[in-house]
Amino acid sequence: MLKRLVSTALVALVVLALLPAGGDAQAPGPIKIGVIQPLSGPVAASGNYVRMGAEIARDWINARGGVNGRRVELVIEDNKSDPKEAASAAEKLIVRDKVPAIMGAWGSSMTLAAMPKLEEYGVPMVVETSSAASVTKRGNPWVFRISPPSEMEALGLEQYVEKLGVKKADFLAVNTDWGRGSITAFGDMLRKKGVQVGAAEFMEQAATDMNAQLTKIKQTGGDTLFLTTAVEQITLVLKQGQEQRLARKIITTGGSSSPTQLIKQAGAAAEGSYHIVFFMPWFPEAMPDGRLARAFVDEWTKRGNPFEGLTEGFRGHDGVATIVEAVRLAGRDEPKAIQEALWKVSFTGVNGPIKFEKDGPAGKESGQSKPSIFIVQVRDGKVALPDFLKK
Amino acid sequence: MALGAVAAVTAPLWVANPYHLHVLIMAGIFTILALSLNLLLGYTGQLSLGHAAFFGIGAYTSALLALRLEWSFWLALPAAALASGLAGWAIGRLALKLRGAYFVLVTISFAGVISLVSINWMDLTNGPLGLPGVPPPALGPWTLRTKNAYWYLVLAGAALTYLVCHRLVTSRIGRALVALRENEPLAESVGIDGTRYLVLAAVVSAALAGLAGSLYAHYTRFVSPEVFLFSYTVTMVIMVIAGGQGTLAGPVVGALLFTVLPEALREAVAWQWQMLAYGVVLVLFVFFLPRGIVPTLAAWRRR
Amino acid sequence: MEQLLQHLVNGLVLGGTYALLGIGLTLIFGLMSVVNFAHGEFYTLGAYAAFAALAWAGLPFVAALLAAIAAGALLGALCERALLRPLRGHSIDTIMLVMIGVWIAMQNAELLAWGGVARSIPHPFPTAPLTLGPLNIAPLRLFVVLTAAALIGLAWLLIQKTRLGTAMRATFQDRDTAALMGVPIGRIHTITFAFGSALAAAAGALLGPVFLAYPSMGDLASLKAFSVVILGGLGNLAGATLGGLLLGVAEELGAGYVSSGYRDAVGFVAIILVLLFRPAGLFARAERIG
Known part of the structure; x- marks a missing residue:
């Protein structure tokens, strides 16, 4: 009985769902x-x-x-x-x-x-x-x-390439339009500045284990790893890089990296990493409209x-x-x-x-x-301006 | 049945709102997909969990031919069906020797590989950036840009699919397929070559999915690797099983319902709860209508 | 050479976790013929249960693991009794559809309950890796692999050496005959599903701290588990274990030497090849459980 009742209700739901909803008049409001x-x-x-x-x-x-x-x-x-x-x-x-x-x-x-x-x-x-x-x-x-767009972001970083001491760079990016676009844009900019570009590795959006890519990157002998992906994967890469003793300067791109979350979740593995961001909530006074x-x-x-x-x-x-x-x-x-x-x-x-x-x-x-672009660094478990930007 | 056909043909008259017409067009495309999946799942009992691959191959073939070689839609569409049909033939030949759970996993894996190819083969597919700007179909001097025109195009595609399926399942081939599903040793003992018939079903099913892919590509005018998403396959499976597999009306009802349901939930339920509600409704459906909507309704009528 | 060795170590560690995911599913799939799309959600459940136990209740790590296992078993039993048992006798597709519904509902319930932000699960192990010549391995990962091996061993003992295991094997071989011989099929199914779900939850609790806990983490886990089941053969515990290790190593080498963009393709291609040439799984003598 109950079964019949529910079945009927479901069929009724079908019929209701298929009925076109009545047009509601547009009242001048908000x-x-x-x-x-x-x-x-x-x-x-x-x-x-x-x-x-x-x-x-x-x-x-x-x-x-x-x-x-x-x-x-x-x-x-x-x-x-x-x-x-x-x-x-x-x-x-x-x-x-x-x-x-x-x-x-x-x-x-x-x-x-x-x-x-x-x-x-x-x-x-x-x-x-x-x-x-x-x-x-x-x-x-x-x-x-x-x-x-990634090109604009890369140009924003251009002025800091020497100060960051980037000589040979590798890339690890999420295999999406964003990750691929970022590798192209930053790769072009770095080559123009005379920086050597080594490995360009990808990871799927849902991937959690990046040890294979990191082991490969370790062999190139570069000094900097550009990392483009969502904050969860950045956390995993930082943690796994630590497990692999990957000694690299890490720069994340895309502005989504949320250094605060990295410090919370990756702990010591986040220490020293640089992050391109479009907002600096740690020192809002330093923003254009403080x-x-x-x-x-x-x-x-x-x-x-x-x-x-x-x-x-x-x-x-x-x-x-x-x-x-x-x-x-x-x-x-x-x-x-x-x-x-x-x-x-x-x-x-x-x-x-x-x-x-x-x-x-x-x-x-x-x-x-043309948005403003900033770079911050994780130091002593806190987000700080890099030394070369300090007045 | 006749009522439904009349309603479909006159839809642009009583569906004044283009958003509702958009939902109907998507329902039409998914009707083709559900019918094509049903050919395999409902009539041969073989579940293809990589059906999105055939859909995606069709979408990419059509989009690439139109964009790179500037083929007309009317040539790209059959080419898309052909390419998907070929893929269906290859997978059928390889996997239908195994059947059952193994066929399921070969098709999942095939879709996985194809999806990764679409992401990584930048030169051909433009990778994750996708292919924007797929042209709308042109008919002589007119382009089918309007929703009404496209609705009739999709409707024609769905009707063609329905006829092909109807023709196939009521023919000797269809009876052979059902015989194979019900009792394979018996069917083979009367001279039915199981694998050959199953491959045939796989080819037709894949080609129809490719047709849907082409229609989708020229409607949304943007193709990206997301067409291979597992969730598309899951949606098709839901439509076929909830509608009633092994019937021709079942997938149509299922496609209509499960395209409209998420949109209805958009209206009715706050976004946090939409997908949760979708899952719960699905569980309830299976629980109370385990054989699917159409077979259950048919059983009530007979009583 | 050093790189190859490191890849092999990485692959074996990763493969051990795949094996743990696979054995629960191979029991459910093999014994109950349930294509369990919700398997990964029990993995997610385990991770969140461990998070709650560790970060909120402040329990020690081992207790958190046990809590996760208990949660998985409980919800698994509930799911079997409430949804699967009433539908027994329906086609495998119908039951698969209900599990798809459970998968969607559970994942979005998790999103509602925990939010979309990933959680980092605390653990008591040092983060600096153990170094052996050129090789590095994190202590936590070592612990995970050892625990996984122990759990797999326990599962094997349960199935081979206990009365319950005998009943499970009998059900797997011939359900009807087993029922005639007095095996309570209903109870065996409940126990199997609870046990398989508990193993998935254990995998979640173990791997959560290695990675992160987030609502959609189960999707990848389900996919890998299905791959492992096929590689190893239905219901074959030893096969699933070896299949998991093999998949881990193959992916790692594929990503290391072929192309990282095609990393997941390695697993898919392996499955297609195995199914074409050894359809009963890589390690099957015949279809059997144990």
């Missing part, structure tokens, strides 16, 4: 901003930090009375770390929720998959994390990126968000702040108006000045801001 992040799946931690940062931006703006007298509302979608889901989420946000602008979608392959939808419906997206060069080179005028950065760190801590998420979370704040600034300049929340206003945006976010320059094929350029 300004909606779509957010697409990986909230589940292997990179869920990062996506959730970006979401937390975005929520801080929203709450601050609403506490100041919103924008153009209207409140800001975030419509958050999970892309499950899957490009197909990213495209579906973009479609849902634009068509069903009628958001006039989106921030997303963390990984480059997710962003690239969502991009045709932006063109199809004419809705702008602020890209907060993706680093693949192709994002702004595809001639999609609805894309505005505030994160640095007061804003300080306030962001305080608010983040007050909410009980984990400190190690700050190096990722600021992206969410800056992305939402960029869109809201464009809405303010446009004076209304229509996609086309926001897109035009994004070209006029010029303000300082947590990372630093945000201002878009044209990138990509003429006539259909995407926007690319």
